[in-house]
Amino acid sequence: DADVTQTPRNRITKTGKRIMLECSQTKGHDRMYWYRQDPGLGLRLIYYSFDVKDINKGEISDGYSVSRQAQAKFSLSLESAIPNQTALYFCATSDNRVGTEAFFGQGTRLTVV
Amino acid sequence: AQSVTQLDSHVSVSEGTPVLLRCNYSSSYSPSLFWYVQHPNKGLQLLLKYTSAATLVKGINGFEAEFKKSETSFHLTKPSAHMSDAAEYFCVVTRLDDYKLSFGAGTTVTVRA
DSSP: OOSEEEEOSEEEEOTTOOEEEEEEESSOOSEEEEEEEETTTEEEEEEEEEETTEEEEOTTOTTEEEEEEETTEEEEEESSOOGGGOEEEEEEEEOSSTTOOOEEOOOEEEEEO | OOEEEESOSEEEEETTSOEEEOEEEEOSSOEEEEEEEEOTTOOEEEEEEESSSOSEEEOGGGOEEEEETTTTEEEEEESSOOGGGOEEEEEEEEETTOOOOEEOOOEEEEEEO
16 A cells, blocks of 8 residues: 555546545654646645644645644645646655655646636 | 756657756755656655765666765766656755755656667
């Protein structure tokens, strides 16, 4: 089984709909992240959480919200989806060491029509 | 603040020939540097990382990278490309006292038979 699991893997939704992307991890890490990937832009940070009670905005948080339900679970919501939120979304985790690498899920491909 | 520039958006090589992917970074403090690979419809996998130890870093699948502080570079190389190396590669930087990963825009590698 994967260390970081994202559901769903693919989703098509309509403009204005609310949608939630879910992430769970078995690494036992405190830190969890949501990134968005767009062609030619690399990955950009949406939100991050250092523990269940600590949630922070990343560089592109507008239009998104998150919930850290447990150490192992971190969900991303689009309250009212719009077409320019069509992208590949990645959840990631890392431990608490400075300068450490992140472990990524397989991604959720979201299309907003 | 830190940032990453991947100098080539696309690299095409013949199977069995060397691969060079170029990455320059900027960072106000001592950086940690990573290379990740993303195969089609897959998540991101860590190839290798530099965290202030040896400047020549060996990774998985025959890849290696050299940290050159004077040139602010962290280029990725492999002596002999294999068809399975066709993928997108990301250079990533973070500070040694930080958590946040900054991604380059990515380099797509194609391997010709």
